[in-house]
Amino acid sequence: MIPVFVIIPLACAFVIPLVAKKYEVLAPAVAGVGSFLLLVFSIWSIFLLGGDGHVVYEVGNWQPPVGIPMVVDGLSVLMLLVVNVTGFLSLVYSVPYMKKFTSARYYYTLFALLLAGLNGVVISGDLFNLFIFVEITAIASYALVAFGTERQELEAAFRYAVLGTLASAAILLGIGLAYSHTSTLNLADMAEVLSAEGAGGVVIPFVTVLFVAGFGLKAALVPFHSWLPDAHPAAPAPISAMLSGVVIKTIGVYALVRVLFNVFGMTQATTDVLIWLGIISMAVGVLLAIGQWDFKRLLAYHSISQIGYVVFGIGLGTPLGIAGGLFHLFNHSLFKSLLFLNAGSVEQAAGTRKLDELGGLSEKMPVTSWTSLVASLSIAGVPPLCGFWSKLIIIIAAFQAGHVIGAVVCIGTGIITLASFLKVQRYAFFMRKGEVKDFIKEAPLLMQISMVALAVLCVLVGILFVPFLSEVIQPATDVLLRGTGAFADFNLLGV
Amino acid sequence: MKEHGMSLPVKRITRITVALIFFYGLYIAIHGHLSPGGGFAGGVIFALSMIHIVLAFGRENTMKVLSGAAASMLESAGALAFLLIALGGVFAGAFFLNFLPEGEPFSLFSAGTIVFSNMAIFVKVGAGLFAVFLVMALLRTDDSVQNNEGEDR
Structure with a gap:
């Protein structure tokens, strides 16, 4: 039943405009039920994988490579969890948060489309379909960034749309070239054709360059990052959480890594490119974040830096690094979306997100304050929270791989990140500067619930990291480690 | 009462041509499985016929026939119908499975669900494109009012 991941959000997106015009309350209800079902199905998908580690669904009973398959393997399961956990909790948070916006029903329609695109990218087993879902995600997020329709939001969304379209054009050109070279769009089939052909061609390296630029822009790796610090803060807070927590990883990192590792195969050159893009992103992102006083903008720069960690770790290519x-x-995806939700409730309560105008919020907003403390310590890598373990693994892997520069940059970035978030905690929540304004009060209940849920997850994943690593991360790592052979055992069923 | 739209001859001719354009769009959509075209192309032509009415009769008169809200509803309904056809396949075996009898190749009544999918796309694209045009026609800055001297186009 893999298609449910596309059917449910699409059905929500099409039903909401029909029913919600008359009954406005149905919009969040339909979207909420849909995304809750998606969450249930994505948790269920952990247990779906049998001994061979993947499930293939043939759309319309057409056999691959002619038909379009949907594939769930270890890596897809991990990404489905990332998408749907954050998706559901952001949607719960949206219910009180979006009350101040007019025509909120369009927001829920776009949110459902965003979920449809993200889930579709993850389960697609076909290169062109992957591109289509990337575009659905991207177009929904352009519209969502502009949802406030103020000057700043429209400008950010326009810049995001222009750069995003450039990236899509590069990706589409790459897909066209790869298709003309291999005569297939099926990922499994393309991997087989390319590995039979062997190394030495010029087309695939060129396509790799196009994909690194295109997906790298969608992932906001450093030379391609300039849209992110405008676009992510401009969106409504739950959308900032989705964009930083999920979208840049799914349509950027996941799509890039899936194609490079499982279809084209990693070469020394692509390994080096990924490692150095990661290192540069880590360092530049965190250095740009130091001087920021806008809460959400600071978080956006840290997203660039943290994506650097992810790409650096995967780029190392060793089992531990991946x-x-x-x-x-x-x-x-857990702590950054939590931080953006915190920033949203601070902005809603205090009317500003400038850190130097805030202060003393921990008394008036205890839930927001404590959950943001958990998230800040997680992102800074304080044990035993989840961010500590993953950074530790990446640093150990870097030393093992003999990449001392990368390991040192990882450690240095971690220290500056800690300093940066101590600043956030001090200026926004703990330092008292004169009287705290009377009108500031704690966020509504549903917003509190979703923030607390994310904070609890941060702590739980940190404490229970061993079973989590063996149940979820290990199968995903195996998929990447198998390289171009990952699809081999289910390639060309009956052909 | 203020007269909307263009002059009388234009309106007269439009009355005739709009029907022709509309039926041509429908023809393209219905024959989607037999000849070039299909739901998308047919839907675009359907939207063009509606845009024709806006240009000749003004948007106030057109909105009485098909308002922006109705177009938006139709668009969602078309998309939903497409999804439901695909879902029908799930109950027959697989998502997007063509579960209806395929019939004789090259005859009008053949190809199973494809005809219905084309009609759903026809409605969605036609209503969607018309809604986009309507939104752009509704948005007018002070400049455009001055240039047109209040004339409705």
Whole structure:
């Protein structure tokens, strides 16, 4: 029953405009039920994988490579969890948060489309379908960034749309070239054709360059990051959480890594590119974050830096490095979305997100304050929270792989991240500066629930990291480690 | 009462041509499985026929026939219908399975669910494109009011 991951969000997106015009309350209800079902199915998918580690669904009973398959393997399961855990909790948070916006029903429609695109990217077994779902995600997020329709939001969304479209054009050109070279779009089939052909061609290296630029822009790796610090803060808070927590990883890192590892196969050159993009992103992101006083903008720069960790870990290519990178990808989706939700409730309560105008919020907003403390310590890598373990694994892997520069940058970035979040905690929550304004009060109940749930997950994953690593991260790591052979055992069923 | 739209000859001719354009769009959509075209192309032509009415009769008159809200509803309904056809396949075996009898190749009544999918796309694309045009026609800055001197186009 793999297609449910696309059917449910699409059905929600099409039903909401029909029913919610008359009964506005149905919009969050339909979207909430849909995304709750998605969460249930994605947890169920952990147990779906049998001994061979993957499930293939043939759409319309068409056999691959002619038909379009949907594939769930270890890596997809991890990404489904990332998408749907954050998706559901952001949606719960949206219910009170979006009350101040007019026509909130369009918001829920776009949110459902965003979920449809993200889930579709993860389960697609076909290169062109992957591109289509990437575009669904991207277009839904352009519209969601502009949802406030103020000057700043429209400008950020426009810049995001222009750069995102450039990236999509590069990806589409790459897909076209790969298709003309291999005469197939099926990922499994393409991997087989390319490995039979062997190394030495010029087309695939060129396509790799296009994909690194295109998906790298969607993932906001450093030379391609300039849209992110505008777009992510401009969106409504739950959408910032989705964009930073999920979207850049799914349509950026996941799509890139899936194609490079499982279809094209890693070469020394691509390994080096990923490692150095990761190192540069880590360092530049965190250095740019130091001087920020806008709460959400600071978080956005830290997203660039943390994505650097993920790409660096995966780029190392060793089992430990990939496991660390994927584990950090999951952890970052938890604590970064939690931080953006915190920023949203601070902005809603205090009317500003400038850190130097806030202060003393821990008395008036205890839930927001404590959950943000958990998230800040997680992102800074304080044991025993989840961010500590993944960073530790990446650093150990870097030393084992003999990449001392990378390991040192990882450690240095961690220290600056800690300093940066101590600043957030001090200025926003703990330091008292004059009287705390009377009108500031704690966020509504549903917003509190979703923040607490994410904080609890941060702590739980940190404490129970051993079973989590063996149950979820290990199968995902195996998929990448198998390289171009990952699809081999289910390739060309009956053909 | 203020007269909307263009002059009388234009309106007269439009009355005739709009029907032709609309039926041509429908023809393209219905024959989607037999000839080039299909739901998307047919839907675009359907939207063009509606845009024709807006240009000739003004948007106030057109909105009485098909308002923006109705177009938006139709668009969602079309998309939902497409999804339901695909879902029908799930109960017959697989998502997007063509579960209806395929019939004789190259005859009009053949190809199973593809005809219905084309009609769903026809409605969705036609209503969606018309809604986009309507939104752009509704948005007018002070400049455009001055240039057109209040004339409705």
